[in-house]
Amino acid sequence: MTRYLMEHPRDLVSLKFFGQRYGSAKSSISEDLSIIRHTVATWGVGRLETLPGASGGARLTPLYSKENAEKVIKQLTAAVNDDSRLLPGGYVYLSDLLGRPDILREVGRLIATQYVDQDVDVIMTVETKGIPIAQSVAMYLNRPFVIVRNSSHITEGSTVSVNYVSGSSRRIKKMELSRRTMREGANVVIVDDFLKGGGTMNGMQSLIHEFGAHVVGMNVFAEGQFKGNRLVDDCTSLIAVQAEDGRNKHISAEAGNYLDKVFGEKKEK
Amino acid sequence: MTRYLMEHPRDLVSLKFFGQRYGSAKSSISEDLSIIRHTVATWGVGRLETLPGASGGARLTPLYSKENAEKVIKQLTAAVNDDSRLLPGGYVYLSDLLGRPDILREVGRLIATQYVDQDVDVIMTVETKGIPIAQSVAMYLNRPFVIVRNSSHITEGSTVSVNYVSGSSRRIKKMELSRRTMREGANVVIVDDFLKGGGTMNGMQSLIHEFGAHVVGMNVFAEGQFKGNRLVDDCTSLIAVQAEDGRNKHISAEAGNYLDKVFGEKKEK
Numbered sequence: 437m438t439r440y441l442m443e444h445p446r447d448l449v450s451l452k453f454f455g456q457r458y459g460s461a462k463s464s465i466s467e468d469l470s471i472i473r474h475t476v477a478t479w480g481v482g483r484l485e486t487l488p489g490a491s492g493g494a495r496l497t498p499l500y501s502k503e504n505a506e507k508v509i510k511q512l513t514a515a516v517n518d519d520s521r522l523l524p525g526g527y528v529y530l531s532d533l534l535g536r537p538d539i540l541r542e543v544g545r546l547i548a549t550q551y552v553d554q555d556v557d558v559i560m561t562v563e564t565k566g567i568p569i570a571q572s573v574a575m576y577l578n579r580p581f582v583i584v585r586n587s588s589h590i591t592e593g594s595t596v597s598v599n600y601v602s603g604s605s606r607r608i609k610k611m612e613l614s615r616r617t618m619r620e621g622a623n624v625v626i627v628d629d630f631l632k633g634g635g636t637m638n639g640m641q642s643l644i645h646e647f648g649a650h651v652v653g654m655n656v657f658a659e660g661q662f663k664g665n666r667l668v669d670d671c672t673s674l675i676a677v678q679a680e681d682g683r684n685k686h687i688s689a690e691a692g693n694y695l696d697k698v699f700g701e702k703k704e705k
Numbered sequence: 706m707t708r709y710l711m712e713h714p715r716d717l718v719s720l721k722f723f724g725q726r727y728g729s730a731k732s733s734i735s736e737d738l739s740i741i742r743h744t745v746a747t748w749g750v751g752r753l754e755t756l757p758g759a760s761g762g763a764r765l766t767p768l769y770s771k772e773n774a775e776k777v778i779k780q781l782t783a784a785v786n787d788d789s790r791l792l793p794g795g796y797v798y799l800s801d802l803l804g805r806p807d808i809l810r811e812v813g814r815l816i817a818t819q820y821v822d823q824d825v826d827v828i829m830t831v832e833t834k835g836i837p838i839a840q841s842v843a844m845y846l847n848r849p850f851v852i853v854r855n856s857s858h859i860t861e862g863s864t865v866s867v868n869y870v871s872g873s874s875r876r877i878k879k880m881e882l883s884r885r886t887m888r889e890g891a892n893v894v895i896v897d898d899f900l901k902g903g904g905t906m907n908g909m910q911s912l913i914h915e916f917g918a919h920v921v922g923m924n925v926f927a928e929g930q931f932k933g934n935r936l937v938d939d940c941t942s943l944i945a946v947q948a949e950d951g952r953n954k955h956i957s958a959e960a961g962n963y964l965d966k967v968f969g970e971k972k973e974k
Contacts, residue, residue: 592800
């Protein structure tokens with residue numbers, strides 16, 4: 437039952453279904469559910485709700501408690517704080533972290549925590565390095581994700597495209613999304629790996645408006661330093677990285693604005 | 706405990722760790738483990754091994770029984786069998802399926818089943834559409850995945866590149882992989898979304914040889930029809946698609962060679 441609920445996060449599963457599936461009485465299912473509820477709450481990894489009535493059932497929403505979130509962000513910061521990650525031009529090598537299932541699980545759960553009480557229909561990212569993050573978030577929100585492409589691909593069918601200005605390089609680029617992927621009025625969460633000038637984020641916002649859909653929130657794994665005005669604000673970052681190129685090659689990573697934004701105003705979670 | 710084992714697949718977890726974590730006696734842990742063992746075996750979704758001794762512990766390997774695999778492949782085939790997926794040039798639109806967490810879970814578990822008894826160090830794919838599959842397989846094998854890029858990117862650091870001939874278009878292309886991602890002697894599983902001429906697969910094989918690593922196996926979600934000799938053989942496909950462009954637009958999808966390859970020779974699994 438734990439397995440079923442874990443693999444169908446945020447789905448309302450009727451108790452009748454469990455009864456038929458496991459051939460157990462309603463009372464023993466309720467008992468098991470209350471054990472699961474207690475366990476996920478104690479470990480700070482989720483919330484189990486049970487809704488009464490004929491249309492009721494049980495729903496497991498994965499999330500992280502503030503304590504867990506702080507612990508994970510500390511781990512991420514420590515992993516990024518490594519001068520050998522510095523690349524020419526002040527870029528930071530993150531591909532290894534974004535290819536590790538354990539890290540992606542943590543990142544997905546953190547970002548999903550921000551939307552526990554909101555309706556999300558689809559997660560959007562831009563190729564390439566945002567994809568693993570989008571997929572992890574999608575797993576925990578149990579919603580599909582869509583990939584915006586930098587150029588037109590035959591396997592996408594007809595697409596909608598927008599031009600956007602890269603915030604850091606100031607060049608005009610184009611991004612496209614397959615027409616089939618998103619319906620009008622969809623609630624979209626945007627994720628990406630790295631935020632510099634915010635041009636890509638801004639482009640994705642325009643694309644979402646083209647589709648007549650709504651932006652629920654924006655998230656990045658890491659936020660870099662940027663001189664000047666970003667093209668977006670209100671983007672949640674898990675970590676913030678200062679990369680110093682030049683003679684003293686040095687990276688310093690610290691917590692991003694995630695903890696403040698998600699746990700800052702609420703007294704208890 | 707189920708949750709911990711599910712999130713750390715194929716890891717050997719010592720019973721002492723569980724004892725300390727949950728504050729329970731060894732006997733009740735053993736009892737719980739045998740319930741988990743029985744449950745995953747009955748549902749055909751995994752194998753729980755317990756190794757005795759000081760260095761022993763419990764290990765949960767996710768897999769699918771033949772019955773589950775057949776059911777899932779039937780579902781995938783039905784989902785692809787839809788003429789509206791046909792794109793000009795005989796291409797097939799699959800991006801929606803490869804953005805759905807439920808489908809990706811199934812695909813990941815199917816491909817991981819093939820390697821239950823093998824050592825895998827890393828999963829390799831090429832951008833863009835292979836990434837979600839690689840990530841799902843990586844989740845179930847609990848190993849990192851690496852993304853081969855079509856062009857050099859500043860955020861990858863120094864790279865190793867190979868030229869390859871696209872099997873279907875006969876053009877020479879280039880693919881690159883960050884030097885930091887793979888160590889010599891690593892056992893690599895290759896995955897991609899679609900197999901036509903096999904040029905991309907072939908290119909990834911060369912890249913793996915450049916790194917002094919070994920190919921453990923190759924997998925695709927779907928195999929298309931191809932006139933002439935493929936550049937690779939021995940690639941496992943979940944489904945096989947015949948797409949007929951031209952006047953009679955029609956797609957027919959059927960099971961690929963997966964079931965034969967994975968369950969064909971073994972009498973019972």
